[in-house]
Amino acid sequence: MSPLQWRVKPVLPITKLLGAVAVVVLVAVSGREDPVQLVLGGVATAALTAWAARDLIAPVRLSADTSGVTVVTGFRRRRHLAWPQIERVRVERSERLGLRSSLLEIDAGESLHMFSTSDLGAEPEEVAEALNALRANAPS
Template sequence: MQWSPPAGQTAVLAAAGVLLAGAAVLLDPLGRVLVGGAAVLLLALAARERLLRPRLAAGPAGVAVRRLGRTTELPWATLRVRVRDTRRLGLRSRLLELDTAAGPDDGRPRLEARPELARGERDGVLPEEDGVLVLLGRLDLGADPAEVARALGALRPR
């Protein structure tokens, strides 16, 4: 299964960027800078959405998250999927949280419990990766994060 921003959203961002770029030509110098900057921002967002398709993909081996520059593979064995609901200033936000870090309840040793890694870090040797945390919202997924979490739970091998 795959999730990515809707194609219509990307098209609207690109069209708005082109319209703002055209309008910037008709403005005074300060207006050109402000409206031109907004046009560049919208066109950059549209290009980012287009390049990161699909943003999230799930398969038998795990979940793949596309980022600028690379795709991060998160295996099912270490993956925790949660939905994070927050409320600030009267607005509710919902995020899909994909986490591979060792936690207190999963039996894997934490970095603090492994003095040889902490000592190696002082010697200039980097310790093994502590995990990956990815947060994706509705705009990144093109769907409600709670629905995506349910679908990932159904796809996860038992």
């Protein structure tokens, strides 16, 4: 069986890079004499570019097979967690200011890995179901 994979949707890094370009254009158009504006624009551009770069360098945020799951930690490092290391897989739902969100949580005891819909390119509930089914069928 090939591993299951969940990745960032391709539109997200493109949108982030377009945002970085928009910041550069806004700073260029609105006056180059203000040093604070230049610094803030530079920081925003760098942050958006780095955020997009992470999506391009490590688009697969989570993969799973019968041996366990592999998660991206940090900028692009991967960590394999065997099924016995994983204490639970669940979806954490919250609501703030009328907005609902859900995160996939993979609890490995000493580490907690959280993934949003944007990280997975799928709903966390669907991914949790697939992971729990795969875990149930994994060899002991």
